[in-house]
Amino acid sequence: MAFIRAVAVCSPEHRYPQEELAEAVGACFGSGAGARRIFQNAGIRSRRLAQPIQWHLKPKSFQEKNDDAVVKACELSNGALSALAAQAGFSLDDLDHLVTVNSTALATPTLDALLIHRMGLRPTIGRTPLFGLGCLGGAAGLSLAARLADARPQERVALVCVELCGHTFNPADQSAKNVVAAGLFADGAAAVLLSGRQGPGARLEIIRSGSMTFPDSIGVMGWHFSELGLGLVLARDLPDVVRRHLAPALSSFLTGAGVRFDEIKHFIVHPGGPKVIDAVRDSLHLSEEHLRASRRHLEECGNLSSASVLFVLRDVLEQTAVRPGELGLLFALGPGFSAEFLLLKFL
Template structure:
């Protein structure tokens, strides 16, 4: 029987520019108040989002000047590359490995375009081998941390003994659009931050946790819930339907079906590790999954400290759970464009 796939380590990183929520609110007021009649009502999201600060690949003043796609994407390649290096180096060091020992690298990112992809951009600086298998993944959005983890685990299972490095990196702040007078854009300026997380996954060594199962559920006719519009000025956020009520109504049967496929039920899960998309999303998940109010404490803390970084955010939550001591079974889960729910079940190492 093959050895189980295990999580060996986690590394996280944020860029150097701190964006305090109060400063973001002032900047948004400067940009929008005189041009968008409903701004004062919508601006309350800066207080209700549950966020104290975030981090950006550029200083806050940079976002106040409307720039085009080319400048924003150049900032993505520069900022995401630096974040990739920092998170990956942390994770490899924690696993006691060198970059030259990595056999497969899975890169998950949806906030910019890099061709060659990010892992190729940084390969010489980090020290990957020439024969490394590169697997760049685009378009998963907020579900990318969990879906990418599942992809990396499946590759580790398919190639016994190999070392797989997963890196999720997003620069969501580059979608802040001062030219775009929409509710979705103003909400995005109150929610999004930048960051990266990396995991080392393998069946060849002892680890923090064993990967038990994974699965996805995609709801039909939900393409309008979340995504990007691609425009000359840059990416534009799509929030055409409210996510918290959708999650509250639909997430429990989807998660139950995924678990049933692995012979498990909600009652078998000791701790959910959820992507904290926003304060109301966390509340909706606690209600839908019959968790006590306040159960998802690490999710709220990560949201407060970093904002919604899209794909990496759930791995920041997992990192805190690991440091606090994983319970016997943790279900990592996130929702993202599609509209999709993605899950990975982890069993703590004995």
């Protein structure tokens, strides 16, 4: 289908221990103990934000937050693409198509157009912006980028997922959902280089991809748009939805690929949160070792929405012992409520 040549990431400069963030948000809401409890249960040690925490604690209009989010999204995307070019040893002028994924910075012209001007990319580069996929976006964007690369094997396709989740925080909203979001999400960008031909330096082959939207699940996860900005929509029964629907959806996908579940050696899973990871583990009867990379990313970075699963992919490529020919499964869950699966072969 397509080949992955490189994966690179870019994280913002402001790094905070989870305890410090809990104290700051708790003081803002006048509920220190409650915030600390929610933050402690998130399974996170530290996170990075594109702006200092003090910036987030001051009330701002949606326009002010979004304008800054677009600027920071371009900066992080620039960093991820530049790191990708350095890692793969190619010039950004050689890119033929750019896919951007984002759910936290609204812009028209879209981020891909802004990056063309900011980075001096070729004016003939193809553009495909994706918005609103949330945590599903990394896997869905990778699937689309693979289809584009497969359709034109001679071209190079870059995928960039960038999220400014911290900019959605609203200090005037003391709801439990806002505190949960403040305790879980963070900022970052990831980029992937794909081509339709294996060529030198290819790390992975994307064999097959597939999507599944679960029935009666439209309100499970998403954003609520208001004059205050983006408010988290998160159903309490999200882990139960995962336990009910994930295994049958994956079984159908693997049957179509002609692959048995026990043939998969590596799992690259979007770390939505500790309860979601637990639900994935229980639904698929996975061991904690299978989910170690996802848990480690959540612990060290928090939930970066669409970018997280690509951070996990980068970590697996750099830190996990793999053998050529072994199969991996990359997947994410997100608004819809949907799952996106990609069957991978390590090269």
